[in-house]
Amino acid sequence: MEEQKPDIPLVQWFPGHMTKARRLIEENLKLVDIVVELLDARIPLSSSNPMLAGMISGKTHAIVLNKADLADPAITREWITFYKRMGKSAMAVDSVQGKNIKELTNMINDLTQRQTAKFAAKGARPRNARAMIVGIPNVGKSSLINRLAGTVAAKTENRPGVTRAKQWIRIGKHIDLLDMPGLLWPKFDDPAVGINLAFTGAVNDDIYDKEKVALLLLEYMQNYYPHFLMTRYKIDVLPDSTEELFEVIGKKRGCLLKGGKLDEEKITTVVFTDFRSGRLGKISLESPSV
Incomplete structure (x- = not known):
């Protein structure tokens, strides 16, 4: 492995x-x-x-x-x-x-x-x-x-x-x-499997670093579905880095704490909710040709 x-x-x-x-x-x-x-x-x-x-x-x-x-x-x-x-x-x-x-x-x-x-x-x-x-x-x-x-x-x-x-x-x-009850297996040998299951909400959100996983989801979207990001968050030009995109989404959605600091937890929730509900668009994370 x-x-x-x-x-x-x-x-x-x-x-x-x-x-x-x-x-x-x-x-x-x-x-x-x-x-x-x-x-x-x-x-x-x-x-x-x-x-x-x-x-x-x-x-x-x-x-x-x-x-x-x-x-x-x-x-x-x-x-x-x-x-x-x-x-x-x-x-x-x-x-x-x-x-x-x-x-x-x-x-x-x-x-x-x-x-x-x-x-x-x-x-x-x-x-x-x-x-x-x-x-x-x-x-x-x-x-x-x-x-x-x-x-x-x-x-x-x-x-x-x-x-x-x-x-x-x-x-x-x-x-x-x-x-039958939902069934997982004891160990995800491929880290990408665990990440995909986290993206879709198949595993408990409390057991992983949600912000890091949200950044990975945004990175995937930048590579394969950039137009969905631009449409959903009204962004004319996507930033080069995923971290910058994360901040832009936070500002667009008003995810701010007192003093104008970005509420990273709220931004993460916005990204997950938009993806899992389909508001970002019709998105596949795996293809049989890859």
């Missing part, structure tokens, strides 16, 4: 309930026909749990890119093509607006039809398809399930680690969905 670069803060977060979540997933895999892995469309690689492949070996596996409304649509299409070339069933959804929710239900039904048909062929009473939905914290599992169920079936909150136990939820007439 490469040595940690001094300018990239190390982000690690594996609270105690994650071990329980892993056991819960392993214990209940035998009950389901398909595992639906929910990824963040902005960071499909970083939001994919490397432990999952071994855990779900032999199970039908579908990939769903959630929060597609926040990601660069051209890059999201590249990701869908990438997964399909790997032989995976994949699609993008927006659980907030409900985009592609019906198509997701159809995909689950199609992928589990062979499994549920086995029961009828043996003379048993036909049963619903059983799907397990898994993903990292704050990837939007509860919001997606509520869309699928058409009701407030799962608790939603914009912070990681809210769902702590399993829940069975009826989806339409033919699918029973097993919701």
Whole structure:
């Protein structure tokens, strides 16, 4: 593993309930026909749990890119093509607006039809398809399930680690969905993974240097989406340095303390909030071509 670069803060977060979540997933895999892995469309690689492949070996596996409304649509299409070339069933959804929710239900039904048909062929009473939905914290599992169920079936909150136990939820007439707690893995071997998870709010904001991570996010934006920065913060010419940009945003947003000193904590909050809410624009942090 490469040595940690001094300018990239190390982000690690594996609270105690994650071990329980892993056991819960392993214990209940035998009950389901398909595992639906929910990824963040902005960071499909970083939001994919490397432990999952071994855990779900032999199970039908579908990939769903959630929060597609926040990601660069051209890059999201590249990701869908990438997964399909790997032989995976994949699609993008927006659980907030409900985009592609019906198509997701159809995909689950199609992928589990062979499994549920086995029961009828043996003379048993036909049963619903059983799907397990898994993903990292704050990837939007509860919001997606509520869309699928058409009701407030799962608790939603914009912070990681809210769902702590399993829940069975009826989806339409033919699918029973097993919701699992968000699951991370014990160590992020690539520092960039931890940074991406911090950008998107998948890890607790209190465990890392928020200002340093906000500066890294602004640096990425300067390199790949400068026009979004200029539009959002009404900047005619971007400064050369990220530190200067940070200060300009603070002044533009009135993030000042007594005496005119910049409120760095408030600026950091503005940057994170604007990115995570999509106010900065549709931004992807990872591409399958890189």
